[in-house]
Amino acid sequence: MTITVRRMALIVGALFLCLLIQANRIQVVKADALNDRAGNTRAIIDDYGQQRGSIIVGGQQVARSVDTGNTRLRYERRYGSGPKYAPATGFYSIVYGATGIERQENALLSGDDPRLIGTQLEALISGGSRQGASVRLTLDAAAQKAAWDGIKQYNGAVVAIEPATGRILALASSPSYDPNPLSSNDPAQNRAAWERLTADPKEPLLNRPLAATYPPGSVFKVVTTAAALSSGQYTTETEIPAPAVLDLPGTTADLPNYNKQACFGGQVTLEQALQISCNTAFANVGLTLGDDILREQAELFGFNRSFDVPMTSATSVFPSDLNAPQTAQAAIGQFDVRATALQIAMVGAALANGGLVMNPYLVDEVLAPDLSVLSLSQPSEFGRAVSPEIAQEITDMLVNVVENGTGRPAQIPGVLVAGKTGTAQTAEGRAPHAWFLSYSPADNPTVAVAVVVENGGNLGSEATGGRLAAPIAKAVMEAILR
Amino acid sequence: MTSPAYAAAPPSMTAATARAPYRRTELLLLIPAVAVGALAYAQVDLNRTGTLPQDYWGWLAAVVLAIVLAHVSLQRLAPWSDQVLMPTVVALNGLGLALIYRLDLAAIIDAVGAEESPRGLAAVDQVLWTWLGVGLFVLVLVVVREPRWLQRFTYTAMLLGVLLIVLPLMPRFGVTINGARIWVRFAGLSFQPAEIAKLVLIVFFAGYLVVKRDVLSLARSRVLGIDFPRGRDLGPILGVWAVSVGVLVFERDLGTSVLFFGVFVAMLYVATERVGWLVIGGLLAVVGLGLGYLLFGHVRTRFEIWLDPFADPSGSGYQSVQALFGMADGGILGSGIAQGHPDLVPYANSDFISASLGELLGLTGFMAMLVLYAIVVARGISISLAARDPFGRLLAFGLAFVLGLQVFVVIGGVTNLIPLTGLTTPFLSAGGSSLVANWALIALLLRISDSSRRPVVIPVALDQAETQVFRR
Numbered sequence: 001m002t003i004t005v006r007r008m009a010l011i012v013g014a015l016f017l018c019l020l021i022q023a024n025r026i027q028v029v030k031a032d033a034l035n036d037r038a039g040n041t042r043a044i045i046d047d048y049g050q051q052r053g054s055i056i057v058g059g060q061q062v063a064r065s066v067d068t069g070n071t072r073l074r075y076e077r078r079y080g081s082g083p084k085y086a087p088a089t090g091f092y093s094i095v096y097g098a099t100g101i102e103r104q105e106n107a108l109l110s111g112d113d114p115r116l117i118g119t120q121l122e123a124l125i126s127g128g129s130r131q132g133a134s135v136r137l138t139l140d141a142a143a144q145k146a147a148w149d150g151i152k153q154y155n156g157a158v159v160a161i162e163p164a165t166g167r168i169l170a171l172a173s174s175p176s177y178d179p180n181p182l183s184s185n186d187p188a189q190n191r192a193a194w195e196r197l198t199a200d201p202k203e204p205l206l207n208r209p210l211a212a213t214y215p216p217g218s219v220f221k222v223v224t225t226a227a228a229l230s231s232g233q234y235t236t237e238t239e240i241p242a243p244a245v246l247d248l249p250g251t252t253a254d255l256p257n258y259n260k261q262a263c264f265g266g267q268v269t270l271e272q273a274l275q276i277s278c279n280t281a282f283a284n285v286g287l288t289l290g291d292d293i294l295r296e297q298a299e300l301f302g303f304n305r306s307f308d309v310p311m312t313s314a315t316s317v318f319p320s321d322l323n324a325p326q327t328a329q330a331a332i333g334q335f336d337v338r339a340t341a342l343q344i345a346m347v348g349a350a351l352a353n354g355g356l357v358m359n360p361y362l363v364d365e366v367l368a369p370d371l372s373v374l375s376l377s378q379p380s381e382f383g384r385a386v387s388p389e390i391a392q393e394i395t396d397m398l399v400n401v402v403e404n405g406t407g408r409p410a411q412i413p414g415v416l417v418a419g420k421t422g423t424a425q426t427a428e429g430r431a432p433h434a435w436f437l438s439y440s441p442a443d444n445p446t447v448a449v450a451v452v453v454e455n456g457g458n459l460g461s462e463a464t465g466g467r468l469a470a471p472i473a474k475a476v477m478e479a480i481l482r
Numbered sequence: 483m484t485s486p487a488y489a490a491a492p493p494s495m496t497a498a499t500a501r502a503p504y505r506r507t508e509l510l511l512l513i514p515a516v517a518v519g520a521l522a523y524a525q526v527d528l529n530r531t532g533t534l535p536q537d538y539w540g541w542l543a544a545v546v547l548a549i550v551l552a553h554v555s556l557q558r559l560a561p562w563s564d565q566v567l568m569p570t571v572v573a574l575n576g577l578g579l580a581l582i583y584r585l586d587l588a589a590i591i592d593a594v595g596a597e598e599s600p601r602g603l604a605a606v607d608q609v610l611w612t613w614l615g616v617g618l619f620v621l622v623l624v625v626v627r628e629p630r631w632l633q634r635f636t637y638t639a640m641l642l643g644v645l646l647i648v649l650p651l652m653p654r655f656g657v658t659i660n661g662a663r664i665w666v667r668f669a670g671l672s673f674q675p676a677e678i679a680k681l682v683l684i685v686f687f688a689g690y691l692v693v694k695r696d697v698l699s700l701a702r703s704r705v706l707g708i709d710f711p712r713g714r715d716l717g718p719i720l721g722v723w724a725v726s727v728g729v730l731v732f733e734r735d736l737g738t739s740v741l742f743f744g745v746f747v748a749m750l751y752v753a754t755e756r757v758g759w760l761v762i763g764g765l766l767a768v769v770g771l772g773l774g775y776l777l778f779g780h781v782r783t784r785f786e787i788w789l790d791p792f793a794d795p796s797g798s799g800y801q802s803v804q805a806l807f808g809m810a811d812g813g814i815l816g817s818g819i820a821q822g823h824p825d826l827v828p829y830a831n832s833d834f835i836s837a838s839l840g841e842l843l844g845l846t847g848f849m850a851m852l853v854l855y856a857i858v859v860a861r862g863i864s865i866s867l868a869a870r871d872p873f874g875r876l877l878a879f880g881l882a883f884v885l886g887l888q889v890f891v892v893i894g895g896v897t898n899l900i901p902l903t904g905l906t907t908p909f910l911s912a913g914g915s916s917l918v919a920n921w922a923l924i925a926l927l928l929r930i931s932d933s934s935r936r937p938v939v940i941p942v943a944l945d946q947a948e949t950q951v952f953r954r
Contacts, residue, residue: 001752001753001755001872001875001876001879002867003755004751004752004753004755005752005863005866005867005875005879006863006867008748008751008752008879008883009859009860009863012859012863012883012886012887012890013856015886015887015890015894016852016855016856016859016886016889016890018890018894018899019852019889019890019893019894019897019899020849020852022894022897022898022899023809023840023845023848023849023852023897024845026806026809026810026840026897026898027809027810027812027813027814027840027844027845027848028813028814028845030810031810031811031813032810034806034807034810034811035807035810035811037792037807039795039796039803040807041807041826042807042808042811042823042826045823045826072823
């Protein structure tokens with residue numbers, strides 16, 4: 001019996017060895033894969049067990065985590081002025097993941113970023129709880145309020161940029177949504193809110209200033225003007241034919257002026273053409289320059305690529321291989337030209353900054369849990385769009401637009417405002433989009449604003465950028481200048 | 483072979499008893515063994531609130547008192563027995579108590595603000611069961627003075643064992659919990675009679691096989707170099723197989739079924755030294771499990787979860803998946819006993835307590851736990867090898883093997899190495915039947931150990947002791 005007892009002992013030993021190997025497989029070899037596996041609630045509970053950093057605008061926490069006292073999901077995300085800041089903050093959902101800054105800066109907010117290792121080690125040793133870093137946005141509370149108050153009655157977007165740096169001062173989208181129910185720790189509430197928002201035909205979850213592209217219409221004439229002056233073929237005084245209707249070569253379609261009349265008797269200077277937003281004159285400029293020159297100029301302003309602000313913007317498009325009629329349409333911001341509100345604000349900001357395009361950004365600084373500054377964002381140049389001289393010439397022309405032309409509703413007493421309206425045709429029978437691009441003070445600009453109101457807001461087909469969008473831009477600029 | 487006259491002599495009558503050594507090794511080993519549980523218990527609250535658990539010293543004293551009782555009893559009743567076994571079991575028992583308290587706490591905290599009030603502390607019950615376990619431990623040492631005395635009750639043990647197995651099926655007593663009809667409710671207490679049946683049946687197997695092993699080792703035919711028994715000798719193994727399949731069919735208890743059959747086949751092999759029995763046993767096991775797979779949904783589900791626990795991670799695979807997540811989260815060093823989320827795993831303090839331990843104490847703690855079990859089994863095996871008579875040897879082997887097999891089946895199931903079966907983790911799991919039965923199991927092992935290591939002396943009256951003492 002001795003031998004058989006020993007043999008069976010060896011078998012039991014082998015079984016125990018299998019257990020040891022299996023434990024090593026689970027806890028070491030496959031541990032990372034298991035931890036990262038979808039549906040592993042432990043990772044979520046760990047995330048929710050520590051205080052997530054705040055998102056700060058000015059001195060106010062626009063997103064913060066509050067202690068609910070619950071053991072499973074301890075901290076819950078709250079947004080004080082939800083819809084107003086939603087395009088920037090995004091939401092932080094246990095079911096649908098995160099969007100916006102919540103997603104882009106998750107490593108810092110959750111405290112997983114390597115830059116936080118020092119403070120986390122401290123927490124580990126002192127037995128305190130881990131905390132995420134806070135993120136201060138570039139947004140200006142007053143400008144954001146003006147932007148949101150102005151746009152919330154329409155569908156549309158507002159973007160304001162500090163020209164010298166690229167700091168985004170306002171970022172508003174309408175209709176917006178309340179991130180609170182989506183970020184609730186109750187998955188049922190998440191789902192209910194998600195179902196409702198995704199079913200809404202107005203697409204409240206769409207981040208319009210960054211993710212929606214629109215035909216820019218007449219605001220694109222600023223880019224065409226820049227291309228004309230930069231090409232050397234035009235000065236502000238160059239005379240351009242401006243009939244009531246331009247017969248597009250090679251097509252049966254015509255390109256009319258907005259009011260179906262010739263501009264200033266059919267012959268205008270470039271400055272006059274911009275002042276009254278004369279379609280036929282700019283179509284002629286486009287035909288003269290050709291689509292390549294227009295595209296190059298557009299791309300110098302940032303078209304045909306996306307920007308990470310840090311959320312990735314949609315790509316504004318100036319299409320390639322255009323024939324003559326298409327080029328004429330494109331020169332006035334029609335045909336397949338598309339732009340985000342961010343891009344149009346960047347055009348204004350570049351002209352306000354002496355022709356230099358700055359990369360737009362939304363995160364100003366990162367604060368450690370002890371409020372020390374972990375990192376401070378540095379402005380960076382995207383590139384030069386036009387020379388300082390041409391930027392100055394265009395600025396003078398845009399000041400003229402606001403003082404004497406279509407941009408009068410944007411006038412601010414005692415301040416020089418540069419601006420350009422836009423009324424972009426969309427589908428047949430639908431009201432056009434109303435645009436306004438502006439910056440001020442024109443002699444030393446501190447803010448550039450782009451506003452787009454989808455389908456003319458409540459003014460229907462009578463809408464022009466000047467009547468709808470310009471007052472919103474004015475309010476945002478006043479908030480900054482005040 | 484020792485003559486019956488020596489073996490039957492009560493220890494108190496031998497001269498050797500008076501000169502029995504003090505069990506110093508055991509006492510020294512008990513210090514770290516108690517410390518493991520005591521420190522873990524303290525840490526549960528220290529880490530969270532900075533204070534010791536409520537009534538810490540009281541509860542610690544209660545448990546230490548039981549352990550002192552066990553130690554003193556061994557000194558008086560089995561002084562020559564193995565000195566490592568009891569401290570090892572104490573370490574596991576203490577660790578189990580700390581883990582159960584930790585999981586109680588999670589349940590209480592979760593219940594704060596909830597509608598229902600927290601249920602009673604499982605840890606308090608477990609302390610009472612520890613006392614009962616030590617009580618039975620002492621009782622076994624008192625009643626069983628010689629291992630071979632048990633051999634008299636071979637067939638009584640068979641009857642008692644079968645009765646205990648079928649008890650849950652009786653309409654008045656039996657209760658079905660989580661699909662398995664293995665519980666008996668009596669005077670407000672739930673009990674799993676299979677845990678006691680396990681011991682009783684091993685006594686029967688040992689007594690029966692010692693007598694029949696010569697017949698059962700007769701070879702009939704030789705296939706592939708393995709001797710196979712005669713057809714008419716297949717009766718006993720088929721009988722045990724039938725009972726095991728019965729447990730699976732009527733009580734839906736895969737774990738106990740595998741355990742009974744496995745320990746019988748192992749003891750049969752050890753007793754007869756015929757590999758043929760292992761082959762036949764293996765084939766019968768495959769047939770039994772195959773039948774179970776084909777006929778019963780619950781067995782099929784277990785196999786499917788084993789093959790792919792992530793096929794239905796929030797349904798049938800939930801428990802296994804959560805256990806794997808927990809152990810992975812624990813990693814090498816563990817989350818710390820007061821951290822982590824072991825309560826996400828259903829039955830975290832009973833069947834899945836090893837997964838909780840793996841999460842809280844990490845791979846380090848998990849491997850330490852396996853080593854503790856390995857020590858218990860290895861000590862049991864060496865007690866078996868040192869036993870003086872075949873009955874004691876076979877009995878000790880059966881007891882050690884059943885413990886090792888149970889650890890493998892339950893922890894293998896929890897770690898998804900083999901299909902999951904519902905069995906308790908010896909000494910760790912919350913649950914009285916298991917704890918009490920396993921303390922009794924250790925008492926039997928120690929009794930066998932004591933009887934084989936006790937110096938044999940001729941009992942002579944002292945006034946006549948003029949010549950020498952005989953030793954073998």
